[in-house]
C-alpha cells in the first residue's frame with residue numbers, strides 16, 4: 237500500500253482480532269503486546285503531507301502462540317528515518333512524541349527538563365505544523381505513559397527517556413558564529429551556552445565535552461590525538477549528528493526493551509504482521525525515499541511471485557482449468573536499484589567507501605551506467621537528480637546528502653562522550669551501540685578497483701538490503 241493506504245490501521249485491527257480470539261484474553265502479555273503499539277507509534281510515526289500518522293520505520297511483529305494462547309511476541313524494526321529528527325519539510329512534523337511531551341507534561345515537569353512550547357524549537361518549527369486535526373497530543377501522551385506503565389518501565393527509565401528527548405530539543409537550538417583561528421583556519425564559537433548547559437545537565441555529560449564535540453573533531457593517530465576546528469557547516473552537521481544519534485539509539489533501545497518484556501521463548505507457532513512505510517513520492521525525495529520505495533518494490537515482487545506466478549504454476553501442474561492472469565514484472569526496476577555491480581545501491585556503496593567521492597561523482601556514475609535504461613531518467617536541467625520509473629509511478633531523487641546518509645558514520649570521540657554519561661542507561665545504550673558497530677565491521681573490497689584496509693561498518697543501503705532479504709526468507 238502507498239503511504240496513507242491503511243497498513244498501520246489494518247495492523248492494529250489484526251492485532252485486536254488476534255487478542256480477542258486468544259483463548260486466554262486476560263493474560264498480561266497480550267495487553268503488553270497491544271500497548272507496545274502506541275509506544276512505538278509515538279516514537280516512530282510522524283505527520284507527512286501524505287499521512288498524519290505515517291510510519292517512518294518498518295516493523296515486523298511476530299506473535300507467538302501455544303495451544304491457542306498468546307505466549308509472547310517479537311518486534312524487528314527497520315530503518316527509522318533519521319533525517320526527520322533534525323529537519324522537516326513544509327507542513328510536516330517531527331516524531332509525534334516531542335509534541336505529546338510538550339503538551340502532556342505539567343508546567344513543573346517542563347521546568348525540570350527546561351522545556352517550552354514546540355514553536356521555540358528549531359527541530360520542531362521547520363515544517364510550520366504543530367497540531368494535527370483529529371489527533372489529541374495530550375491524550376496520546378497519557379496513552380504513552382500508560383503504555384510505559386503496562387510494559388513495566390521504571391520511573392528512572394521514563395525520566396531518562398524524557399531527558400534524552402529534551403536534550404535533543406536543546407541541542408537543536410545551539411547556534412554558532414564563525415571564528416578565525418590560528419594559522420588562518422576557520423572555526424566556530426557557540427552563540428550562547430544556555431542550551432549546552434541544559435544538555436549537559438540532562439544527559440549528565442561535561443559541558444566541555446559537549447562543546448568539544450560540537451566545535452572540534454578529534455582524530456586518533458598511531459602516536460596521539462589530533463584536534464581540528466570545525467567550520468560552520470561541519471559544526472551544524474556535528475550538532476545534528478549528535479541529536480540523530482541520541483534519538484535513534486533511544487528508539488532501538490525501546491524496541492529491545494519491549495522485546496525483553498514480551499519475548500519469552502524462541503521459536504513457537506506464530507503469526508507475523510509486517511507493517512512498513514508505504515511507497516512515497518514527495519516534492520523532494522532523498523535517500524530515505526529510495527530505500528522506502530526499494531522495500532515496496534521488493535514486497536510488490538514477493539506478492540506477485542506468490543499470488544500470481546507460483547499459484548498459477550500450481551494450477552497448471554494440477555491441470556486446473558484456468559485463464560492466466562498477467563501482471564507487471566518489476567524485476568527490472570529492482571535490478572536497476574540493487575543488482576551488482578552497477579545498480580544504484582552498489583554504485584552508492586562504492587562511492588561511499590571512497591573518501592574523495594562526492595554526491596556529484598555518484599550521480600555521474602549513475603548517469604553513465606544507466607544511460608540506456610528505460611527505467612532511468614536524467615534531469616533536463618543540470619539539477620542533482622535522477623528519476624526511477626517505479627511500479628507505482630516515476631520518482632525523482634535528489635542526490636544531495638546521499639553519501640553521508642549512506643555512510644552514517646558515528647564519530648568515535650562523540651561515542652566516547654556519550655558513553656561517559658553518569659546516567660547508566662545512557663552509557664550502556666551507547667556502549668551496546670559501539671559493540672554492535674564493532675561486530676558489524678568488515679574489510680571492504682570494492683569491485684576490485686581499490687581495497688580499503690581499514691575495517692568499515694557496512695553502509696546503510698547494504699544493511700537494509702540484507703535485512704530485507706533475510707525477512708523475505710523468513711516469510712517464505
Ligand SMILES: Nc1ncnc2c1ncn2[C@@H]1O[C@H](COP(=O)(O)OP(=O)(O)OP(=O)(O)O)[C@@H](O)[C@H]1O
Nearest residue numbers: 238239240241242243244245287289290291513514
Ligand atoms: N480501516 C480504517 N478505518 C478508518 N480510518 C482508516 C482506516 N484505514 C486508514 N484510515 C485512515 O487513513 C490514515 C492513514 O492510514 P495508515 O496510517 O494506516 O496508512 P499507512 O498505509 O500505514 O501509511 P504509511 O505508509 O504512511 O505508514 C489513518 O490515520 C486513518 O485516518
